[in-house]
Amino acid sequence: xxxxxxxxxxxxxxxxxxxxxxxxxxxxxxxxxxxxxxxxxxxxxxxxxxxxxxxxxxxxxxxxxxxxxxxxxxxxxxxxxxxxxxxxxxxxxxxxxxxxxxxxxxxxxx
Numbered sequence: 001x002x003x004x005x006x007x008x009x010x011x012x013x014x015x016x017x018x019x020x021x022x023x024x025x026x027x028x029x030x031x032x033x034x035x036x037x038x039x040x041x042x043x044x045x046x047x048x049x050x051x052x053x054x055x056x057x058x059x060x061x062x063x064x065x066x067x068x069x070x071x072x073x074x075x076x077x078x079x080x081x082x083x084x085x086x087x088x089x090x091x092x093x094x095x096x097x098x099x100x101x102x103x104x105x106x107x108x109x110x
Contacts, residue, residue: 009065010037010090013097015053018046035084039064045092052094059097064090 016028016039026046030037052060064087080086 007065009063010087011061011063013059013061015049032084036081037084038081038086039090040086040088041092042089045089048092048094057096058099060094061097062092062094064092 010030010032012030016030018026018028021027021040024043025040026043027038027040030039049062052062
């Protein structure tokens with residue numbers, strides 16, 4: 001058996017409503033294809049989401065992943081629940097979602 005690396009990325013484009021848990025951590029739930037993911041992040045990390053939602057972006061997308069070394073905000077697949085898992089302190093990056101240009105009609109499309 002060889003070793004592999006598990007990388008998880010969850011994308012969202014709506015602001016989740018958190019509850020505050022111990023030490024000012026923000027916790028919210030996500031429904032990922034029927035699996036319920038409980039996410040816990042530091043207040044500073046959650047602010048990235050609120051800034052995107054209140055910014056001038058027409059559309060935005062946030063990606064939560066474990067692409068940093070484990071010593072820094074790694075996505076820890078925590079305790080499994082009946083319908084999903086608990087994610088503790090994932091890294092969150094927010095991007096402006098670019099609108100795709102509409103395809104130009106050609107003479108053959110009519």
